[in-house]
Amino acid sequence: MDKEVKNKIEYMIACISEFADRYGLSSRQAFSYLYFYKGIAFLDNSYEAEHQFSIEDAVDDVTDYCKRQGGALA
Numbered sequence: 356m357d358k359e360v361k362n363k364i365e366y367m368i369a370c371i372s373e374f375a376d377r378y379g380l381s382s383r384q385a386f387s388y389l390y391f392y393k394g395i396a397f398l399d400n401s402y403e404a405e406h407q408f409s410i411e412d413a414v415d416d417v418t419d420y421c422k423r424q425g426g427a428l429a
Contacts, residue, residue, distance in 0.1 A: 366406050367398050370417065373410045378428050388428065392421035 375385035389395045394417045405413045
């Protein structure tokens, strides 16, 4: 597997895990929420910028993005 792809996958897993912890969700629930409200796509598409910030900042950003897409967690 390409190193960049591996890094992106690990980053996305870390973001999902931190999102789950922040909102008291299981990893599966967090993934489902992020997938439904396009947060997974956001993390994928904005990886180049977002991975330069902390995971906490990325969770803030993906939470805001999902909220704009109709999500209710905040």
